[in-house]
Amino acid sequence: MPRYPVRAATPGTISRRDFTAGPMTRPARSAKARPPPWTPVTRGHRNNSDMKTIRSNSLRSVQRKDTSVHAGLHLVIAGAGGNIGSHLVPLLARQPGVARLTLVDFDRYEAKNLCSQDIEPADLSQPKAEVQARRARRINPKLEVRPILDRLENVPLGRLRGDVLLGCLDSKASRRFANEIAWRLGMKFIDAGVEASALLARVNTYVPAEDQPCYECAWDERDYAETGTRHPCDLAVPKTPPTNAPACLGALAAALQAIECEKLLRSGVAATAGEQVLIEAATHHHYLTRFSRNPKCRFDHATWAITALRETPRDLTIDDAFSLVPAGKQTATASLGFGGRSLVQRLNCPGCGFSRRVFKLRERLIVRERSCPKCQRELLAAGFYVSRRLIRSELAPDAAARTLASLGLCAGDVISVSDGVTEKFFELGAQSCRGNTAGLSRQLRRSAGALKRVQPFRRRTL
Ligand SMILES: [Zn+2]
Numbered sequence: 515m516p517r518y519p520v521r522a523a524t525p526g527t528i529s530r531r532d533f534t535a536g537p538m539t540r541p542a543r544s545a546k547a548r549p550p551p552w553t554p555v556t557r558g559h560r561n562n563s564d565m566k567t568i569r570s571n572s573l574r575s576v577q578r579k580d581t582s583v584h585a586g587l588h589l590v591i592a593g594a595g596g597n598i599g600s601h602l603v604p605l606l607a608r609q610p611g612v613a614r615l616t617l618v619d620f621d622r623y624e625a626k627n628l629c630s631q632d633i634e635p636a637d638l639s640q641p642k643a644e645v646q647a648r649r650a651r652r653i654n655p656k657l658e659v660r661p662i663l664d665r666l667e668n669v670p671l672g673r674l675r676g677d678v679l680l681g682c683l684d685s686k687a688s689r690r691f692a693n694e695i696a697w698r699l700g701m702k703f704i705d706a707g708v709e710a711s712a713l714l715a716r717v718n719t720y721v722p723a724e725d726q727p728c729y730e731c732a733w734d735e736r737d738y739a740e741t742g743t744r745h746p747c748d749l750a751v752p753k754t755p756p757t758n759a760p761a762c763l764g765a766l767a768a769a770l771q772a773i774e775c776e777k778l779l780r781s782g783v784a785a786t787a788g789e790q791v792l793i794e795a796a797t798h799h800h801y802l803t804r805f806s807r808n809p810k811c812r813f814d815h816a817t818w819a820i821t822a823l824r825e826t827p828r829d830l831t832i833d834d835a836f837s838l839v840p841a842g843k844q845t846a847t848a849s850l851g852f853g854g855r856s857l858v859q860r861l862n863c864p865g866c867g868f869s870r871r872v873f874k875l876r877e878r879l880i881v882r883e884r885s886c887p888k889c890q891r892e893l894l895a896a897g898f899y900v901s902r903r904l905i906r907s908e909l910a911p912d913a914a915a916r917t918l919a920s921l922g923l924c925a926g927d928v929i930s931v932s933d934g935v936t937e938k939f940f941e942l943g944a945q946s947c948r949g950n951t952a953g954l955s956r957q958l959r960r961s962a963g964a965l966k967r968v969q970p971f972r973r974r975t976l
């Protein structure tokens with residue numbers, strides 16, 4: 515019988531335990547008299563006494579649940595229209611305690627999606643996020659639903675802020691990016707995936723906290739090689755091959771994901787934090803794997819303390835941004851970051867040698883800017899002209915006067931200013947305080963108190 519390939523335990527990962535839920539006289543999980551045969555294999559692994567704790571938490575959660583219903587949670591679904599996401603959205607729309615859904619999907623429905631995704635022929639050629647948003651509103655008219663028709667990588671960080679990020683993505687690279695978003699914003703991350711050939715459906719829960727594992731903690735060199743090294747010159751987004759998973763498998767993964775979300779809503783805590791629940795439908799096996807923080811993980815596990823600004827990207831110049839940190843303008847090592855995005859300063863054509871000066875974030879280059887006007891080939895960015903930070907001492911005077919909007923920054927994007935010792939993070943505002951008066955000098959702004967109108971971001975925690 516083919517089994518799911520069990521990878522050798524990476525550092526910090528324990529071996530998995532499984533129990534059969536197939537030919538039994540009673541369902542394995544409902545047998546209260548006989549708890550599942552979990553045995554502690556390492557410190558912190560769930561055992562029978564922990565099960566009691568979980569049940570008592572559930573009782574307490576009844577009271578908390580009322581609070582949740584009143585407050586309402588904001589769930590962000592990445593890949594909301596796909597094989598898993600199209601089944602997940604209706605489930606979440608029906609969950610009490612959910613007040614707001616943000617649905618992210620850049621794609622449109624095609625005829626081939628009819629057999630694998632929860633859609634109808636009338637939905638074809640329409641944007642996936644909009645179709646699912648309309649559906650969620652029909653199920654629960656009180657729900658606040660916001661579709662975002664863009665790739666997750668392009669969406670400003672501030673627009674993804676919520677309580678829980680649910681990943682219904684189809685590539686490791688996208689999940690890695692979702693993992694980064696969740697940690698930066700301090701959101702719980704419930705990631706689901708399927709594997710069609712072995713009828714596998716799995717869900718992982720991650721909670722950004724000290725000693726908690728992240729999605730990348732279980733990665734080894736093979737995983738990094740699999741995602742591919744993206745060279746700085748690659749501007750186009752790589753295409754992901756379809757998973758070809760049947761609709762029933764996507765629905766199974768979505769149900770697992772909704773169940774973990776429901777448990778979060780009930781108890782306010784992630785009962786399966788750092789764990790993976792995997793169902794091998796082909797053989798009726800059910801696995802529970804706990805992951806630990808990998809000290810060799812390449813991800814820095816940092817959650818950013820982000821201050822929300824009222825100023826829009828059109829209000830602030832690069833010079834203004836440096837002055838957000840008092841010492842930012844003075845020190846030679848002061849630098850400006852763009853929330854992990856890269857700034858491109860020159861593009862070259864690999865065909866005819868055409869060269870174009872730009873000064874814009876890589877993700878925000880439009881097609882016209884990325885195309886050669888002579889031979890229409892895709893322009894490439896040489897590594898020397900791609901940078902993640904602008905160093906104050908290397909900045910040309912004319913560049914310092916450019917607005918952040920001219921760099922492609924949008925409302926909700928996060929910038930960071932470092933004085934060489936500490937780094938501070940700021941989210942750009944959506945509504946201008948002074949209309950479009952982008953040309954105001956910094957002194958005038960200061961006298962108007964514009965830069966002082968900084969409000970600390972209030973984050974609701976579960
Ligand atoms: Zn990690």
Ligand SMILES: [Zn+2]
Binds near residue numbers: 866868886887889890
């Ligand atoms: Zn060319």
